Amino acid sequence: MSFFKSPSFRIAMTHLLSKKRQTIVAMLGVTFGIAIFIFQAGLMSGFQTMFIEQTVNTSANIRIYNDVQGERPSLLDRFHDDGKTWNVVRNQKPEVEDPKLKNGKQLMDIISRHPDVAGVSPFIGSQAIFKLGIAQISGRVSGVEIEKENAIFSVEKYMIEGDLRKLETTPNGIILGEGLAMKLGAKVGDNMFVVSPKGIGLDLKVVGIHKSGIVELDNSRAYINIRNAQKLLNVDGSYITDLNIKLKDINKAKPLSVYFQEKFGYTAQDWESANANIFSVFKIQNMVTYLIIASILIVSGFGIFNILMMIIYEKLPDIAILKATGFKDKDIRTIFLTESLVIGILGGLLGLAVGYALQQIVGHIKMDVRGFVAMEYLQFNSSPAFFVFAYMFGLLATALAGYIPARKASKVDAIDIIRSK
Amino acid sequence: MSAILETKNLDKFFRDPVDFQALKKVNIAVERGEFISIVGSSGSGKSTLLYVLSTLDTDYEGHIYLAGEDLSVKTKNELAEIRNEKIGFVFQFHYLLPEFTVLDNVMLPALKLGKYSDAEIRKRALEKLGMLGLVDQADKKASRLSGGQQQRVAIARALINDPDIIFGDEPTGNLDSKNAQLVFDIFRELKEKYNQTIMVVTHDMNLAAQTDRTIRLHDGEVVASELIV
Ligand SMILES: Nc1ncnc2c1ncn2[C@@H]1O[C@H](COP(=O)(O)OP(=O)(O)OP(=O)(O)O)[C@@H](O)[C@H]1O
Numbered sequence: 163m164s165f166f167k168s169p170s171f172r173i174a175m176t177h178l179l180s181k182k183r184q185t186i187v188a189m190l191g192v193t194f195g196i197a198i199f200i201f202q203a204g205l206m207s208g209f210q211t212m213f214i215e216q217t218v219n220t221s222a223n224i225r226i227y228n229d230v231q232g233e234r235p236s237l238l239d240r241f242h243d244d245g246k247t248w249n250v251v252r253n254q255k256p257e258v259e260d261p262k263l264k265n266g267k268q269l270m271d272i273i274s275r276h277p278d279v280a281g282v283s284p285f286i287g288s289q290a291i292f293k294l295g296i297a298q299i300s301g302r303v304s305g306v307e308i309e310k311e312n313a314i315f316s317v318e319k320y321m322i323e324g325d326l327r328k329l330e331t332t333p334n335g336i337i338l339g340e341g342l343a344m345k346l347g348a349k350v351g352d353n354m355f356v357v358s359p360k361g362i363g364l365d366l367k368v369v370g371i372h373k374s375g376i377v378e379l380d381n382s383r384a385y386i387n388i389r390n391a392q393k394l395l396n397v398d399g400s401y402i403t404d405l406n407i408k409l410k411d412i413n414k415a416k417p418l419s420v421y422f423q424e425k426f427g428y429t430a431q432d433w434e435s436a437n438a439n440i441f442s443v444f445k446i447q448n449m450v451t452y453l454i455i456a457s458i459l460i461v462s463g464f465g466i467f468n469i470l471m472m473i474i475y476e477k478l479p480d481i482a483i484l485k486a487t488g489f490k491d492k493d494i495r496t497i498f499l500t501e502s503l504v505i506g507i508l509g510g511l512l513g514l515a516v517g518y519a520l521q522q523i524v525g526h527i528k529m530d531v532r533g534f535v536a537m538e539y540l541q542f543n544s545s546p547a548f549f550v551f552a553y554m555f556g557l558l559a560t561a562l563a564g565y566i567p568a569r570k571a572s573k574v575d576a577i578d579i580i581r582s583k
Numbered sequence: 584m585s586a587i588l589e590t591k592n593l594d595k596f597f598r599d600p601v602d603f604q605a606l607k608k609v610n611i612a613v614e615r616g617e618f619i620s621i622v623g624s625s626g627s628g629k630s631t632l633l634y635v636l637s638t639l640d641t642d643y644e645g646h647i648y649l650a651g652e653d654l655s656v657k658t659k660n661e662l663a664e665i666r667n668e669k670i671g672f673v674f675q676f677h678y679l680l681p682e683f684t685v686l687d688n689v690m691l692p693a694l695k696l697g698k699y700s701d702a703e704i705r706k707r708a709l710e711k712l713g714m715l716g717l718v719d720q721a722d723k724k725a726s727r728l729s730g731g732q733q734q735r736v737a738i739a740r741a742l743i744n745d746p747d748i749i750f751g752d753e754p755t756g757n758l759d760s761k762n763a764q765l766v767f768d769i770f771r772e773l774k775e776k777y778n779q780t781i782m783v784v785t786h787d788m789n790l791a792a793q794t795d796r797t798i799r800l801h802d803g804e805v806v807a808s809e810l811i812v
């Protein structure tokens with residue numbers, strides 16, 4: 163006999179139907195909890211996924227550079243360290259002043275031959291001042307070989323104007339970040355002037371506008387040809403400061419970065435460590451969100467708890483006779499757990515629907531958010547797995563809320579009830 | 584002929600609020616097909632004895648044998664099964680599930696037992712209702728019936744699994760004398776026609792006089808077990 167035809171199930175349904183209004187209220191509690199879950203956690207998870215995607219697309223899986231800020235023990239420490247005296251050396255000069263990667267081209271060849279590496283792009287970064295007309299803005303130039311850079315960072319995908327190949331084909335092209343271009347009032351075809359900290363200036367022509375979506379980058383960065391960057395810094399043609407590496411499998415970034423660092427003696431940073439701040443913000447964000455959702459579901463749980471306690475109190479005689487006629491404690495428990503699960507299953511399904519609708523509605527409202535990242539529409543996680551997860555979470559909360567009353571009902575002493583009638 | 588129900592030195596103590604012995608060395612034996620009444624003044628322990636005998640109360644000392652089986656060694660779940668299959672109850676209050684139909688109420692213990700198919704159970708339930716003159720009420724909600732009818736439905740429910748014994752704790756306590764007599768007539772008939780064993784607590788001496796034997800309790804002791812002739 164299937165469970166749905168069993169007396170226990172029929173009794174459970176009868177109880178719920180005898181309290182339609184309270185049952186619906188308890189159900190809506192679950193609906194609300196799940197809908198908020200789908201909406202809120204979906205928004206966060208969607209946003210984070212998008213952010214990670216953009217980060218992965220716009221930052222190297224591994225970046226190799228020469229860390230000149232590294233602390234080192236002073237000479238004094240080396241020769242006078244008896245543990246009793248404090249050695250104070252102020253304004254110690256860094257050992258390496260120039261962030262140059264020696265033999266950068268060879269390193270690049272070696273790394274690009276590594277089987278896990280999909281591509282390597284050489285890079286020179288420098289502060290710069292951009293001038294156009296009277297506008298004058300400080301930012302950063304990225305000196306790149308644009309084809310290689312494009313292979314790694316899909317620069318082309320994020321071009322909103324102009325042609326990125328012109329960086330290679332014209333001797334003095336520059337691609338501006340969207341925000342930077344706006345601040346300068348620059349359009350494709352405009353001539354502008356860039357000055358490096360070394361005081362060297364170059365006349366450049368805007369050949370494109372680029373929008374990575376990461377606001378901070380777009381407000382300050384410009385791509386120029388690596389040779390022009392070398393000119394700006396007054397260095398020779400072998401000079402590079404960074405190697406940006408793209409891997410075939412992004413999950414190998416951490417171990418490989420450790421490996422490269424040991425092998426080449428330069429700092430190798432994987433994308434996760436590079437964005438560690440943001441990931442820790444995500445962690446806190448997630449914690450807060452899930453705490454809020456958990457508290458909503460706890461409130462929904464109270465709704466269920468409440469209605470079950472009401473039913474149990476009212477149905478004590480029924481419980482007594484069921485027990486007298488041979489229903490076991492666990493049968494009684496099943497009846498009330500079934501009631502809470504029916505509330506949870508139906509309320510939860512409705513919650514999934516409402517949550518999905520909310521996602522769709524809000525997801526179609528043009529927002530033009532410009533914060534951390536720029537996006538036109540809010541991005542939601544609407545993957546089936548996420549919905550299943552939310553549903554399971556809701557059912558778990560329901561089952562927990564139902565368990566205590568169900569247990570209480572199963573422990574009712576039939577004699578106590580029968581004596582008092 | 585061996586007893587269907589037998590007790591050996593049954594003691595029952597209540598510890599709360601004060602230590603109190605509600606049953607004292609109760610030794611009784613009930614033959615199959617006997618119709619027995621339990622009488623005694625209020626507080627003499629009649630209900631207590633019935634709950635112990637019917638396995639609802641397991642906190643006692645001594646032994647109870649139902650159809651030769653020692654109930655004092657059974658687990659809670661085993662006792663639930665025994666109650667389901669071998670024991671029928673009729674209380675002062677009918678304890679019908681109010682939202683269910685009369686027929687559903689009668690079928691419930693049989694559905695729980697699961698010995699017969701649903702169709703079979705339905706047929707048997709209608710038979711029992713027929714015996715009690717209630718077939719025309721089968722599809723009504725239990726809460727719609729009169730008190731006398733409800734009590735007869737409760738008897739039909741007690742009969743559904745063909746129990747070894749039916750226990751009644753003042754089954755006529757809420758009924759007028761006409762309906763009370765009707766219920767006792769039914770018990771009488773069950774005993775005569777189907778050899779049903781029945782044990783009923785009552786305050787009504789006229790009704791007790793219609794049973795085969797009366798067990799009289801006084802302060803938890805069986806003071807007389809008189810055969811009625
Ligand atoms: N749960 C309990 N705790 C303590 N004492 C109890 C409890 N239940 C019953 N008693 C006591 O046991 C004694 C027997 O009670 P019982 O209900 O069996 O009497 P009874 O013969 O059925 O009386 P009545 O005719 O009034 O129904 C009484 O003195 C009663 O106070």
Ligand SMILES: [Mg+2]
Pocket residue numbers: 629630631
């Ligand atoms: Mg009593």
